Amino acid sequence: EEHLAMANMDDPYANDPRRHPVLVVRTKKPFNAETPTSLLVESFITPTDIFYVRHHFPVPDVDLSSGDYSLEVIGLDEKYSLNLNLDQLKTAYAPHSVTAALQCSGNRRSEMNRVKPTKGLEWGQGAMGNAVWKGARLRDVLLAVGITDSDENENWHVRFDGLDTDPTSAPYAISIPLTKAMDPRGDVILAYEMNGEPLTRDHGFPLRVVVPGTTGARWVKWLTRIEVSRNESDSHWQQCDYKSFNPSTDWDKVDFSTAPAIQEMPVTSVVCDPQNGEKVKLKDGKIKLRGYAWSGGGRGIVRVDVSVDLGKTWHVAELVDPVKLSKQWAWTRWQANLPVQTTGQETEVWVRAVDSGYNTQPEGMEHLWNMRGVLAVAYHKIKVSVEEN
Amino acid sequence: EEHLAMANMDDPYANDPRRHPVLVVRTKKPFNAETPTSLLVESFITPTDIFYVRHHFPVPDVDLSSGDYSLEVIGLDEKYSLNLNLDQLKTAYAPHSVTAALQCSGNRRSEMNRVKPTKGLEWGQGAMGNAVWKGARLRDVLLAVGITDSDENENWHVRFDGLDTDPTSAPYAISIPLTKAMDPRGDVILAYEMNGEPLTRDHGFPLRVVVPGTTGARWVKWLTRIEVSRNESDSHWQQCDYKSFNPSTDWDKVDFSTAPAIQEMPVTSVVCDPQNGEKVKLKDGKIKLRGYAWSGGGRGIVRVDVSVDLGKTWHVAELVDPVKLSKQWAWTRWQANLPVQTTGQETEVWVRAVDSGYNTQPEGMEHLWNMRGVLAVAYHKIKVSVEEN
Ligand SMILES: [Mo]
Ligand SMILES: [Mo]
Numbered sequence: 001e002e003h004l005a006m007a008n009m010d011d012p013y014a015n016d017p018r019r020h021p022v023l024v025v026r027t028k029k030p031f032n033a034e035t036p037t038s039l040l041v042e043s044f045i046t047p048t049d050i051f052y053v054r055h056h057f058p059v060p061d062v063d064l065s066s067g068d069y070s071l072e073v074i075g076l077d078e079k080y081s082l083n084l085n086l087d088q089l090k091t092a093y094a095p096h097s098v099t100a101a102l103q104c105s106g107n108r109r110s111e112m113n114r115v116k117p118t119k120g121l122e123w124g125q126g127a128m129g130n131a132v133w134k135g136a137r138l139r140d141v142l143l144a145v146g147i148t149d150s151d152e153n154e155n156w157h158v159r160f161d162g163l164d165t166d167p168t169s170a171p172y173a174i175s176i177p178l179t180k181a182m183d184p185r186g187d188v189i190l191a192y193e194m195n196g197e198p199l200t201r202d203h204g205f206p207l208r209v210v211v212p213g214t215t216g217a218r219w220v221k222w223l224t225r226i227e228v229s230r231n232e233s234d235s236h237w238q239q240c241d242y243k244s245f246n247p248s249t250d251w252d253k254v255d256f257s258t259a260p261a262i263q264e265m266p267v268t269s270v271v272c273d274p275q276n277g278e279k280v281k282l283k284d285g286k287i288k289l290r291g292y293a294w295s296g297g298g299r300g301i302v303r304v305d306v307s308v309d310l311g312k313t314w315h316v317a318e319l320v321d322p323v324k325l326s327k328q329w330a331w332t333r334w335q336a337n338l339p340v341q342t343t344g345q346e347t348e349v350w351v352r353a354v355d356s357g358y359n360t361q362p363e364g365m366e367h368l369w370n371m372r373g374v375l376a377v378a379y380h381k382i383k384v385s386v387e388e389n
Numbered sequence: 390e391e392h393l394a395m396a397n398m399d400d401p402y403a404n405d406p407r408r409h410p411v412l413v414v415r416t417k418k419p420f421n422a423e424t425p426t427s428l429l430v431e432s433f434i435t436p437t438d439i440f441y442v443r444h445h446f447p448v449p450d451v452d453l454s455s456g457d458y459s460l461e462v463i464g465l466d467e468k469y470s471l472n473l474n475l476d477q478l479k480t481a482y483a484p485h486s487v488t489a490a491l492q493c494s495g496n497r498r499s500e501m502n503r504v505k506p507t508k509g510l511e512w513g514q515g516a517m518g519n520a521v522w523k524g525a526r527l528r529d530v531l532l533a534v535g536i537t538d539s540d541e542n543e544n545w546h547v548r549f550d551g552l553d554t555d556p557t558s559a560p561y562a563i564s565i566p567l568t569k570a571m572d573p574r575g576d577v578i579l580a581y582e583m584n585g586e587p588l589t590r591d592h593g594f595p596l597r598v599v600v601p602g603t604t605g606a607r608w609v610k611w612l613t614r615i616e617v618s619r620n621e622s623d624s625h626w627q628q629c630d631y632k633s634f635n636p637s638t639d640w641d642k643v644d645f646s647t648a649p650a651i652q653e654m655p656v657t658s659v660v661c662d663p664q665n666g667e668k669v670k671l672k673d674g675k676i677k678l679r680g681y682a683w684s685g686g687g688r689g690i691v692r693v694d695v696s697v698d699l700g701k702t703w704h705v706a707e708l709v710d711p712v713k714l715s716k717q718w719a720w721t722r723w724q725a726n727l728p729v730q731t732t733g734q735e736t737e738v739w740v741r742a743v744d745s746g747y748n749t750q751p752e753g754m755e756h757l758w759n760m761r762g763v764l765a766v767a768y769h770k771i772k773v774s775v776e777e778n
Contacts, residue, residue, distance in 0.1 A: 149573065154716070179574065179715065184538065244747060246694045246703040258705075260691050260714055264746040297686075297746055302649050305635045311756050314635040316647075325649055326568065327543070352756075357653040357686055358633055358764050359748050360757070367700050367741070367752060375747050 012058045017201045020049045026121045030055040031202070034126030041272035041290045041333055044321050045099075046129035048195045053202045054104050054127065056172055056237075060163040060222040062206055069206060071190070074227040075145030076156075082145055086192060086206050092144075093136035098187045100212040100329035101294050102219060103128040105242050105262050108270070108376035112365045118373025119251070125270040125380070128294070130331045133210040135191035138181045138226075147228055153178055157232040160209050163222035171225075174242075175233035176211055176218050176263060185298075185327055187212045190223065212329035213297045215262045217242045232261065247369040254371065264296035267361055268377040269304055269334075269353035276382035281389045286337045287347075289317075291380070293332050295355035300328030303354040306336045308347055311363075317351075325356040340386050347386050352379045401447045406590045409438045415510045419444040420591070423515030430661035430679045430722055433710050434488075435518035437584045442591045443493050443516065445561055445626075449552040449611045451595055458595060460579070463616040464534030465545075471534055475581060475595050481533075482525035487576045489601040489718035490683050491608060492517040494631050494651050497659070497765035501754045507762025508640070514659040514769070517683070519720045522599040524580035527570050527615075536617055542567055546621040549598050552611035560614075563631075564622035565600055565607050565652060574687075574716055576601045579612065601718035602686045604651045606631045621650065636758040643760065653685035656750055657766040658693055658723075658742035665771035670778045675726045676736075678706075680769070682721050684744035689717030692743040695725045697736055700752075706740075714745040729775050736775050741768045 013029040023033035034052040062069050064086060071089060073082040084092070104127035106120045113122065121127075138158070147153070157175040164172045180186050191210045192199060199205040204221030211218045217237060232238055243259040273290040274280045280287050287308075293301045300323040305314040317336040340347055352361045362368055365378045402418040412422035423441040451458050453475060460478060462471040473481070493516035495509045502511065510516075527547070536542070546564035553561045569575050580599045581588060588594040593610030600607045606626060621627055632648040662679040663669045669676050676697075682690045689712035694703040706723040729736055741750045751757055754767045 154574070155713075177715070185543075185568065244743075246692065246705060248703045249705075258692075260745055262747055266746060266748045303635065303647075314637045314756070316635060316638075324544075326566070354633075356649055357655060358651055359655045360751060362749060363752050363756065367703070368749070 015061055016059045019053070019202065022050055023053065024124070024126065026123065030057055031059070032121050034123060035129060037125050037270065037272035037275060040126055040129065041292060044130060044330070044333065045195060046131055048131070048197065048200060048203065051129040051131065051203065052104065052127045054216060055164070057164040057166060059201050061201065062163065062222065064206060071207060071223060072225045073141055073145050075142070075147055076228050076230070077146065080146035082141070089136055089190065089207070090192065093140045095134055096137050096189055097132060097134045098189055098210060098212055098329060099130070099132050100187070100210060101128060101130040101331040102216050103265060103294065105215045105217055105265070105374040106376070108268070109373040111378070112369055112373050112376040115365050115369045118369070118371055120373040125272070128292070131194050132196065133189060133191040134193035135189040135207070135210065138188040138190055138209070139184065139186070141190065141226070142181060142228065145228070147178070147182065149182060157229050159227045159229050159233045160220035160223055161225035162220045163224050172220065172237065173233050173235040174218055174220060174238045175229065176214065178228065180211065180214070180263070187327065187329060213264055215242065215265050218263065241372070242374065244370045244372065244375050247367060250371050262374060266375060266377045267293070267295035267299070267301070267353050267355040267359050269293035269351045269361065270380045271349055271351050271382050274382070274384050277384070279385045279387055281387055282340065283389060286339050287384070287386060288335065288337050289349060290333065290335045291351060293334055293353035295353070295359065298327045298329060299355040299357050299359070300324050300326070301332040301353050302356050304334040305352050305354070306338060307350040308338050308340055310348060311350060328356070342386065344387065345385070346383045349382050349384060350379050404450055405448045408442070408591065411439055412442065413513070413515065415512065419446055420448070421510050423512055424518060426514050426659065426661035426664060429515055429518065430681060433519060433719070433722065434584060435520055437520070437586065437589060437592065440518040440520065440592065441493065441516045443605060444553070446553040446555060448590050450590065451552065451611065453595060460596060460612060461614045462530055462534050464531070464536055465617050465619070466535065469535035471530070478525055478579065478596070479581065482529045484523055485526050485576070485578055486521055486523045487578055487599060487601055487718060488519070488521050489576070489599060490517060490519045490720040491605050492654060492683065494604045494606055494654070494763040495765070497657070497769070498762040500767070501758055501762050501765040504754050504758045507758070507760055509762040514661070517681070520583050521585065522578060522580040523582035524578040524596070524599065527577040527579055527598070528573065528575070530579065530615070531570060531617065534617070536567070536571065538571060546618050548616045548618050548622045549609035549612055550614035551609045552613050561609065561626065562622050562624040563607055563609060563627045564618065565603065567617065569600065569603070569652070576716065576718060602653055604631065604654050607652065630761070631763065633759045633761065633764050636756060639760050651763060655764060655766045656682070656684035656688070656690070656742050656744040656748050658682035658740045658750065659769045660738055660740050660771050663771070663773050666773070668774045668776055670776055671729065672778060675728050676773070676775060677724065677726050678738060679722065679724045680740060682723055682742035684742070684748065687716045687718060688744040688746050688748070689713050689715070690721040690742050691745050693723040694741050695727060696739040697727050697729055699737060700739060717745070731775065733776065734774070735772045738771050738773060739768050
């Protein structure tokens with residue numbers, strides 16, 4: 001099937017790269033696929049080839065040897081601008097590495113769809129991963145085009161354009177607050193490496209923005225243009241997507257201008273192993289549970305609570321990966337061995353996390369429901385059949 | 390009664406100041422009292438004389454004319470230290486004004502106590518207020534004792550001692566992260582004015598720390614000592630109080646070292662008018678609701694949702710006070726005129742808020758319950774009797 005597609009040159013997706021067969025495909029064109037959660041929990045760093053992929057359009061194919069690729073950087077005044085090829089970016093700015101989780105705004109949407117259908121990809125819990133990113137600090141590049149630390153620019157934005165374009169040739173484009181870009185503790189980088197290798201095409205080769213603590217929609221891939229602006233991006237994706245509303249707001253009456261673009265994401269947690277509907281064997285009267293937890297804004301996970309009795313008793317899970325209270329961009333895996341009384345029947349497992357700002361998750365998806373199905377961050381609740389060993 | 394107390398010089402509280410009679414007293418010695426919420430919602434700035442008061446000990450009585458008062462500031466190295474009287478602080482450092490809400494960690498505890506009793510003051514929803522604070526930037530003072538913007542000190546703390554002391558003469562003492570103190574956008578000040586007047590004794594005369602976006606326990610009153618330290622404060626209040634645990638953790642088995650000290654507080658919202666149990670008159674088939682909403686960390690309130698049908702329908706409330714997405718330290722009042730079908734019976738009103746990080750509130754207090762009764766930030770739910778006009 002992929003071979004046939006690649007032969008068809010009328011198909012704008014014909015030149016998309018090959019993908020790892022383990023990815024769970026949600027749509028083929030554009031390609032959108034997630035990692036099985038049973039694999040996600042196996043390693044702190046998610047391998048690149050099984051990392052979730054979220055595309056809006058066909059995948060750009062950049063040939064660095066052609067000399068066609070460049071990054072344009074425009075300060076507020078057009079006089080202060082830069083045009084860099086990848087080698088120039090790498091040599092002019094000190095490389096900086098950041099370990100950060102990337103999460104789609106719509107991760108866990110399928111759980112929200114059980115309340116009522118929403119509009120978006122049917123993501124499970126695998127539209128998230130954790131990687132090491134390396135690149136130039138955006139702060140350094142912006143200083144070079146004359147942007148300063150100043151109260152005057154505190155509401156400005158930095159706009160990013162990708163090489164991927166919609167059918168009208170408009171590039172995928174969004175923006176982030178300039179304060180995040182300029183924050184010496186913000187760790188925003190222009191990344192040319194993921195997990196120690198050059199970016200793959202599916203992850204933005206040759207350059208993507210990494211905005212730690214912030215939703216995936218802002219991490220523009222195939223980055224080709226940066227512009228500092230007094231206003232946020234006026235793109236469709238900034239203005240009329242990746243926003244949330246209350247459950248009583250639907251497509252016929254929504255006013256997108258009333259909600260801010262999602263930047264930082266709220267605290268979330270997931271049971272990765274076992275999965276919903278699985279049969280699990282008791283071991284010494286206990287079941288073993290494993291998963292991940294994460295919060296936006298650099299807030300670390302300070303506690304993960306698990307319950308196997310509908311919240312009557314909460315057990316504190318062990319945090320597998322080290323955490324800091326701030327600048328904690330990476331996720332934290334957790335595990336718990338919990339006693340279960342009842343065997344031969346279904347047990348419901350609940351997990352919820354608390355971040356270093358003591359934010360925690362809402363109990364259910366019902367009141368979080370929004371027409372776009374974003375920010376599905378309620379307790380993760382699964383049912384498993386517990387069997388005697 | 391107050392007169393008798395003042396005459397009794399064996400009573401350490403005998404010299405406490407007089408208070409406004411409208412304050413709702415929770416304990417007299419030490420004095421702890423909150424503002425009636427019906428008054429809170431009347432003004433963006435809470436008048437000083439009805440602002441909630443939360444003391445641990447008797448109120449210090451500083452006589453500036455005696456020359457006894459000074460502020461000691463110690464950098465990491467004792468060589469770099471300062472000793473300032475109030476005039477010196479005022480003249481050496483540019484004044485900076487900040488409008489910021491102050492909230493007790495235990496605000497709304499009485500709602501949590503309905504699940505199961507906790508240990509703490511029986512606060513309603515009035516252990517919170519909003520004021521204009523003016524003083525010296527702590528950042529400027531710390532720069533003067535040799536503290537720099539550096540990655541090296543990112544886990545350090547700034548310790549504060551008050552003049553109020555426990556029976557063993559240990560001062561009330563806590564600490565905040567140095568990164569918050571040094572953040573040029575953090576707005577931490579050493580305040581000598583509240584609402585345009587010198588601080589009153591009940592609010593820390595002559596000097597208190599204002600830590601916008603952070604819980605009240607960190608806003609040390611009657612400030613007399615600041616010390617930069619590699620570690621957070623080892624005081625009782627830092628280590629063994631103002632922390633939260635899960636509902637299954639109780640006093641007999643708690644390990645305080647496993648939880649971080651509360652700094653930033655999560656998003657909250659309250660219906661101030663009408664109050665729980667009140668009779669309200671329908672006007673054109675609608676009831677009028679008013680309240681406040683706030684979030685920690687400078688996150689602005691982007692939406693307040695109100696429901697009068699147990700969450701089946703959510704109405705977006707009008708935000709009365711202007712909001713920013715970041716550096717929004719002040720609260721936001723909201724109001725809504727909602728149609729109510731059923732009269733002559735009880736109607737339940739729910740409110741919940743969303744902040745600029747898209748954090749929202751958990752539905753109920755049950756799973757937020759913690760032995761100390763802090764961070765009671767679930768939906769505010771009240772019952773009112775709706776009557777035809
Ligand atoms: Mo996304
Ligand atoms: Mo407090």
